[in-house]
Amino acid sequence: MKQAKVRSGQGVDTITIEKAAVPDPGPGEALIRITAATLNYRDLIVAKGLIPGLGKEPEVIPLSCSAAFVEAVGSGVTRVAPGDRVTPIFAPHWLTGGEPDPRMLGGPIDGVARQFAVFEAESLCRLPDMMSDLEAATLSCAALTAWSALTSSRITSPGDWILAHGTGGVSIAALQLAKAMGANVAITSSSDAKLARAASLGADLCINYRHQPDWAAAVRTALGDRPIANVIDTVGAVQVEDNASLLCEGGQLSAIGMLGSDFSWNLAGADVNLAPIGVGNREQHEAMTRFMVECQIRPVVDVVYDLERLSDAYHHLESGAFFGKIGINLL
Known part of the structure; x- marks a missing residue:
């Protein structure tokens, strides 16, 4: 072999x-x-x-x-x-x-x-x-990471706003899963072409952070003050403050990646509900797979x-x- x-x-x-x-x-x-x-x-x-x-x-x-x-x-x-x-x-x-x-x-x-x-x-x-x-x-890593972020600590509810950064595997899985859960999804990228693809998958708000460097302000302008229930943060510590500023009461900052800086896992403060996401176990994997089949998520x-x-x-x-x-x- x-x-x-x-x-x-x-x-x-x-x-x-x-x-x-x-x-x-x-x-x-x-x-x-x-x-x-x-x-x-x-x-x-x-x-x-x-x-x-x-x-x-x-x-x-x-x-x-x-x-x-x-x-x-x-x-x-x-x-x-x-x-x-x-x-x-x-x-x-x-x-x-x-x-x-x-x-x-x-x-x-x-x-x-x-x-x-x-x-x-x-x-x-x-x-x-x-x-x-x-x-x-x-399924085993990207999809399960997104599933855990949306279900393990804070259960995603219909009508919630989810913010996903970038258009890699975890963020796109989070977009697909969150939409199937009845949530609204905002997504950021530096590429209009990628944002167009995200919109075709159901993204409700697309922000090009290259054109709008203050992307957090763009989210607030579009959605109101502190509108986000869960941030799918694949970027890391460099934007914890901006992410936290958007969270509603009881909202969750799902610390997942380090695309832009160190992981943010250890940066939880008194006013930040930061949840380190460590992919998930077999039980979660099987629950996610059942949900994806039920909702026909590809x-x-x-x-x-x-x-x-x-x-x-x-x-x-x-x-x-x-x-x-x-x-x-x-x-």
């Missing part, structure tokens, strides 16, 4: 594609054949060492989100069977409960940028028939690369010149 590896913290250009033996499943395990994967900004964090120690040393099989078929199972496996269409969850040992497990794919442990892999069967979730492999390969994959061009896919991710998700073909 083919698999990718990256030297943790040494940069995107250390990615290599190599051949490896197909593993055998042991007791309680399943061998899966991976057909598609998608990238997350976290994959750049691991490759570039933006958070020291996040990636397994000296190298790791990257990526955390995939679609696959069960090829074989070991003894004692009842959760899945050969032929089932599945995905391993982002944190394979975090099945339930609120305390995240630090053993996450594509970072502390090997991920899914490979054609075959063995995982504990309990870490596998079935994929919905309504989604293609590439669409389903968006994730957005913008461009697809073959595994051999994984480093090009990373550079595309780094450029920001994409909408939704970047896919990887593993067939």
Whole structure:
């Protein structure tokens, strides 16, 4: 089989594609054949060492989100069977409960940028028939992060205003999920073309922060004083004050990313309801999948690369010149 590896913290250009033996499943395990994967900004964090120690040393099989078929199972496996269409969850040992497990794919442990892999069967979730492999390969990290932000600490209600920053995987998933929950969504981007695509998915207010640098004032002008129930903040600490200034009473600042600065996880103040979002567990993953099927939500994959061009896919991710998700073909 083919698999990718990256030297943790040494940069995107250390990615290599190599051949490896197909593993055998042991007791309680399943061998899966991976057909598609998608990238997350976290994959750049691991490759570039933006958070020291996040990636397994000296190298790791990257990526955390995939679609696959069960090829074989070991003894004692009842959760899945050969032929089932599945995905391993982002944190394979975090099945339930609120305390995240630090053993996450594509970072502390090997991920899914490979054609075959063995995982504990309990870490596998079935994929919905309504989604293609590439669409389903968006669920484990980006979609689940958005779902957790909208449901885990503060339940999104019809009529709420949600503010999502940017048009990457988490923000577009949040837009789709929030609209299906009956919420209104404001979204920011530096690209009018991307904002037009967001509007086609239901975004109610689109703000180009390059044309309107004081985007927070633009939100207030359009919606009134402190109108936002939940901010999907993928940018980080640099804009915590602006985000907090828009929150209604009981509103939540969902701290998710670091696209523009350090994470804001540790910046909660007396008047800021800041919720660090750590993706989610198997129970949340399955609840999200049921909701997406019920609401017929189809994730957005913008461009697809073959595994051999994984480093090009990373550079595309780094450029920001994409909408939704970047896919990887593993067939």
